[in-house]
Amino acid sequence: MSEEDETVSRKGDHVDIILEDDVQAKHNAWNDLTLVHEALPEVDREAVDPSAELLNHELELPLMVASMTGGYPGGEEINDRLAKAAAEHGLGMGVGSQRAMLDDPDQARTYEVIADHDVPFVAANIGAPQLIPQDGEAPIDIEDAVHLMEAIDADALIVHLNYLQEVVQPEGDDEAAGVVSALAELVREVPGPVIGKETGAGMHRGTARRLTEAGCSAVDVGGLSGTTFAAVERIRAEAAGADDEAWLGERFRDWGVPTPVAVLEAARTELEVVATGGLRDGVHVANALALGAEVAGMASAVLEPAAESEEALHAFLDRLAAEIETAMFLTGAETVDELRHKPIVADGETRTWLESLGYDVAALGGQRLDA
Ligand SMILES: Cc1cc2nc3c(=O)[nH]c(=O)nc-3n(C[C@H](O)[C@H](O)[C@H](O)COP(=O)(O)O)c2cc1C
Numbered sequence: 001m002s003e004e005d006e007t008v009s010r011k012g013d014h015v016d017i018i019l020e021d022d023v024q025a026k027h028n029a030w031n032d033l034t035l036v037h038e039a040l041p042e043v044d045r046e047a048v049d050p051s052a053e054l055l056n057h058e059l060e061l062p063l064m065v066a067s068m069t070g071g072y073p074g075g076e077e078i079n080d081r082l083a084k085a086a087a088e089h090g091l092g093m094g095v096g097s098q099r100a101m102l103d104d105p106d107q108a109r110t111y112e113v114i115a116d117h118d119v120p121f122v123a124a125n126i127g128a129p130q131l132i133p134q135d136g137e138a139p140i141d142i143e144d145a146v147h148l149m150e151a152i153d154a155d156a157l158i159v160h161l162n163y164l165q166e167v168v169q170p171e172g173d174d175e176a177a178g179v180v181s182a183l184a185e186l187v188r189e190v191p192g193p194v195i196g197k198e199t200g201a202g203m204h205r206g207t208a209r210r211l212t213e214a215g216c217s218a219v220d221v222g223g224l225s226g227t228t229f230a231a232v233e234r235i236r237a238e239a240a241g242a243d244d245e246a247w248l249g250e251r252f253r254d255w256g257v258p259t260p261v262a263v264l265e266a267a268r269t270e271l272e273v274v275a276t277g278g279l280r281d282g283v284h285v286a287n288a289l290a291l292g293a294e295v296a297g298m299a300s301a302v303l304e305p306a307a308e309s310e311e312a313l314h315a316f317l318d319r320l321a322a323e324i325e326t327a328m329f330l331t332g333a334e335t336v337d338e339l340r341h342k343p344i345v346a347d348g349e350t351r352t353w354l355e356s357l358g359y360d361v362a363a364l365g366g367q368r369l370d371a
Contacts (some may be wrong), residue, residue: 012072016252018300023231025224029258030284032350036343038332050329052336054195054295057121060090062336066248066299067125071100075110081306083117088316092121094158098148115153124154128161129173131182142189156192162199168249169231187215198222199312202257205265218272225260225278226298261353267292282323289336290344
């Protein structure tokens with residue numbers, strides 16, 4: 001298969017596998033968290049305002065449709081549907097890795113469709129491994145990155161960190177030395193803020209600090225709890241007869257920092273924080289904000305109704321808004337900023353993680369550096 005055919009087929013495979021197979025982490029850490037109920041909220045339900053700000057862009061709900069797709073024939077319809085809903089509900093949205101658009105310019109429209117809609121915050125997407133030469137292959141340069149941003153009228157550029165996925169991919173790019181300085185150079189040159197984003201294995205505070213030092217403005221922690229690309233790539237590796245990679249995918253399926261832990265870690269830096277990884281409903285979104293995230297991000301939970309129909313996607317987002325507003329009301333939070341200061345209790349594996357990292361689990365909530 002040529003390189004461009006390979007990239008196109010991979011992006012289509014990902015959507016199919018995520019819709020059809022069980023590729024979720026075994027444990028969803030968001031279920032370990034409980035916001036503390038406020039029996040005297042002292043705010044009218046009607047007055048609750050779930051709007052949020054990300055990198056100076058106003059969103060009607062504290063939510064990003066996380067980077068997913070584009071780059072294969074069915075991608076245009078999904079991105080069109082997601083972008084239309086993001087515009088109508090006032091959400092941010094990222095497109096999937098735009099490498100496929102560089103490899104095969106015929107795929108450009110599958111991403112550019114997002115610019116047909118008035119999405120309040122749009123993020124372009126490239127992979128950190130492609131910032132350096134891989135097996136002698138030329139990296140994505142500054143000019144390419146600027147072109148990819150302009151093509152979709154992006155407000156920011158996401159650089160995804162996905163080395164777990166790359167090592168399980170039979171065709172994976174596993175050279176990593178030099179990525180941080182390449183990222184710092186990119187940040188200096190592109191016309192907009194850069195968001196460093198994991199894709200399901202999360203990160204600790206040290207990584208978030210290095211992203212800050214490289215000049216990133218925000219981080220999407222992309223934590224462990226939801227879609228795991230080790231499981232996705234295991235299925236592809238098995239189908240390709242790549243037994244060693246398939247085995248690695250199975251062994252590392254639940255590798256990573258759980259998303260709530262990663263959010264707390266990132267909230268201890270100056271970066272704005274997006275909490276993606278395993279969020280399934282509005283209560284999970286409220287939990288993420290209480291831990292210090294600016295906004296939450298959802299990938300597979302919105303992909304499922306989006307693949308079904310426009311109506312299913314709207315119904316999902318309406319229910320999500322009602323859940324977020326109800327959680328805010330029942331904690332007495334009129335704004336998302338107030339929600340960020342509400343107490344939250346951690347149980348199970350998440351509590352163990354937090355205790356091991358030295359958190360005061362009796363005082364979770366209000367953990368932002370500036371809180
Ligand atoms: C079909 C699909 C494709 C994805 N492709 C990308 C991608 O190209 N770039 C990226 O940064 N993340 C990508 N992701 C990762 C998501 O943005 C997100 O970090 C991850 O799926 C965890 O979120 P979830 O548990 O809500 O699915 C993809 C996720 C899905 C479901």
